[in-house]
Amino acid sequence: MPTKPTHPGVYVEELPSGTRTVSAVTTSVTAFVGHTRRGPLNTPVRISSFTDFERRFGGLTSQSAVAYAVQQFFANGGTVAVIVRVAAAGTGKAACVTLESTEGRSACPALRVHAREPGVWGSGLRVAVDYDTRSPGETFNLRVFDAHGGARESFTGLSAQPGHGRFVETVVNPGSSLIRVEALAEDRPDPSGTVSKPFSDELPDLAVDLTVKIGDVEREFTLYDPDQDGEPPAGVTELALLLERKLRALPDAPGRRAFAGAEVTAFGDRLQVVAGSTDPEDTVRFVGECANDLGLEASVNPPVFPLCGGVDGDPPGPRDLIGSEARKTGLQALRGVDDVNLLSLPELAAYESTEDMVTVISAAQRLCQERRIFLLVDSPAAWVSADTARAGLAAFDRVRSHHAALYFPHLQLTDPLTGRLRAFPPSGAVAGVIARTDAERGVWKAPAGTEARLAGVRSLTVRLTDRESGLLNPLGVNVLRIFPAVGPVVWGARTLEGSDALESEWKYVPVRRLALHVEESLYRGLQWVVFEPNNEQLWQQIRLNASAYLHTLFRQGAFAGGTPREAYFVKCDRDTTTEADVEAGVVNVLVGIAPVRPAEFVIVRIRQMAGQFELQGS
Structure with a gap:
């Protein structure tokens, strides 16, 4: 706004220049x-x-x-x-896997997981499910692993209910670069790994010997030893930490980390045991009467669910x-x-x-x-x-x-x-x-x-x-x-x-490429002209903007000629834009450039002189 003087003195007012620049576009994308x-x-x-x-x-x-x-x-x-x-x-197919749910009266398909894109690569994807959320009785977490590429994604607090704020489709599909999902029912998919029965507030006797099998490797261990483990676990969370420590201490098969990377998670009053592997065959199984008494044989699933069927x-x-x-x-x-x-x-x-x-x-x-x-x-x-x-x-x-x-x-x-x-x-x-x-x-x-x-x-x-x-x-x-x-x-x-x-x-x-560069730069740089009053003031601004851009190129060596007049011109006036053009809403801008042409042929002439020679290049 103009400054309104109210007292004798000097007033400073900043005015916009009104000049719009034409920016050079990219050249080599x-x-x-x-x-x-x-x-x-x-x-x-x-x-x-x-x-x-x-x-x-x-x-x-x-x-x-x-x-x-x-x-x-x-x-x-x-x-x-x-x-x-x-x-x-018509060729190519995305890998997929269907996860089931046993939360209802009978098992039913709950969630279908597809690779984001067609191809064999999708058969290397693995998904894992757990219930370690703030609402372990209602929501679930979904983790995705790319066994070949190494990429990992994790989505937490998901729900199978369409009206929920964390509905699995609305969270995963726009957020994942590896998979897309389709909810088939309103029940949650079963968790991966071995899931125990619910523990009561008072834990059973834990000083028992257990036998665990991961894949084809079987190991035995004592769950709780008072002489080595100190105070007994006071709840399901401490029991999870104890069991995880015991599993990780067991010897692995050569080159494997199924035991060494095992994870035991407590959610609500249950335990989830997953092998430290993305091999679907590495299922954790607790066998024997003691395991049954502790409820560790309740639900046995693979540690991850593999996608399959991808076709390039x-x-x-x-x-x-x-x-x-x-x-x-x-x-x-x-x-x-x-x-x-x-x-x-x-x-x-x-x-x-x-x-x-x-x-x-x-x-x-x-x-x-x-x-x-x-x-x-x-x-x-x-x-x-x-x-x-x-x-x-x-x-x-x-x-x-x-x-x-x-x-x-x-x-x-x-x-x-x-x-x-x-x-x-x-x-x-x-x-x-x-x-x-x-x-x-x-x-x-x-x-x-x-x-x-x-x-x-x-x-x-x-x-x-x-x-x-x-x-x-x-x-x-x-x-x-x-x-x-x-x-x-x-x-x-x-x-x-x-x-x-x-x-x-x-x-x-x-x-050719210089002309394309100039055309595209002016095309974008003069977009502001649209809907402006088509008069001499507009034409002058166009000439100023285009000339400033071309002069920059001239100074960089893009054009032939020793002066700007010899290198380029911009014409936008009544000669290019007639009254009929103005009536039709048209403004015509004429731009000319003198591009530098490559020195494709270099000729060297040699002239022999008395006792010496000289080179003349042209």
């Missing part, structure tokens, strides 16, 4: 679409490391080209990726990868994701049919044009020489786009799963190189040259010569080369439309 070991189907998941990928998608598997591509992406400098898991339609989905075919825009499956799942700049489809390289490969690329390019994404295309695995590459390139004529670039040949790296040398499509590693180049130099720097080294690459499937490289480069193929003292590098920066014969203005990768 890479989407990978295809088969993975696990993960949510057709759901984009953002990750920032390969450790994240291992945790959410199961890590490397020989059947997943995506997994290796993601690993190579982060190894070469990538920082953020978006993963979309796709499987063949088959690798996706062309239709699965293309997906459905209506259902947001396959590639179309990326339509709802912001800040995706690069797209990699490493599974296409293994397709035997070039027609299938081109069909998927065509669909991917349509998506890329709509969402301002740049597609990295892997050369087919069948291209085993420069000649086969030149012969096979004709199949890509109908998908020659300035939103894509083709890279050849494939990489040879040591497979961490086998320790052997293996060929991999290059798009994952190239995406990492692009991310590293963007961070170090900027999106306007060609992701190629001696700085564009490919980390971890031992060799290439095809060792190209200068002559062979010179034949492929004019055709719009970006080759990968190995040079002495430098190693394997990306040695090309042309779009698929960058063939000399096409004479495209979008010939080079950095020029």
Whole structure:
């Protein structure tokens, strides 16, 4: 509000500048679409490391080209990726287990537990139930273990009653990354492990010899020895501590922790005894007359309930990868994701049919044009020489786009799963190189040259010569080369439309990506313009905001020209927006940039002079 002067003096008033900034968007967030070991189907998941990928998608598997591509992406400098898991339609099944309840008059199914996602991985999940809650007669706890991945989750104070504030479905389903549950009855599932009968306020004689079996191992021990154990337990809680200590002192089978990790819990007036193992076979059984007198044979269940029946989905075919825009499956799942700049489809390289490969690329390019994404295309695995590459390139004529670039040949790296040398499509590693180049130099720097080294690459499937490289480069193929003292590098920066014969203005990768970067930044940065009065004041603000953003890029070296006038212009006035446009609610902004083009060819001339020589570069 304006300051209202009330006395003679100096008044200070802070005024908003009214200037809105255009922020630069991301440039190298890479989407990978295809088969993975696990993960949510057709759901984009953002990750920032390969450790994240291992945790959410199961890590490397020989059947997943995506997994290796993601690993190579982060190894070469990538920082953020978006993963979309796709499987063949109608394949894959989530593991599950049905827990029963004996609280009613007869046993009945009480709770069905499903793995969160389809796949064999779900058969490694284990769930355990106990009643150690504030209301042990009404609620229960549910614990989840991933026997292979090591993840653990715990949900406490759950109820099987739909009207309860801690109803099991409303608590577990949105909160678990491992399972989803379905309540089948209003009775609680039986607890895992061995559960005793209720103890009375006065404990029975505890100076007895017990025999316990866990799995196929049997041990004997004295429950309470006055000479060694001191004062006898005064209640069920102290009895639980005594029994747990006795069990843990018993010798285990070699390599096992069934006794050493045993847990005894007191809930209400009962005991629950669970082996220190996630093996369903390690059931705790107390045998003999003394155990029966103490009520330790009342209810015997496995220490954990295993999920089973998980089936991996088959690798996706062309239709699965293309997906459905209506259902947001396959590639179309990326339509709802912001800040995706690069797209990699490493599974296409293994397709035997070039027609299938081109069909998927065509669909991917349509998506890329709509969402301002740049597609990295892997050369087919069948291209085993420069000649086969030149012969096979004709199949890509109908998908020659300035939103894509083709890279050849494939990489040879040591497979961490086998320790052997293996060929991999290059798009994952190239995406990492692009991310590293963007961070170090900027999106306007060609992701190629001696700085564009490919980390971890031992060799290439095809060792190209200068002559062979010179034949492929004019055709719009970006080759990968190995040079002495430098190693394997990306040695090309042309779009698929960058063939000399096409004479495209979008010939080079950095020029196309810089334009996409500018377009997306201005698109987002000028959203505030909508519904503003369409007049000269608005046009002036648009010119100021856009020019400030472009000037920042100019100072960073993104544009050609020695002055801002030579590098860019922004025009928004009555020449671009006519009276008819104003009446129609339209404001037109004309932006021009002069991008820096890569120095693709460097020529050195040598002239011999009398007794000396000099170099002239051009």
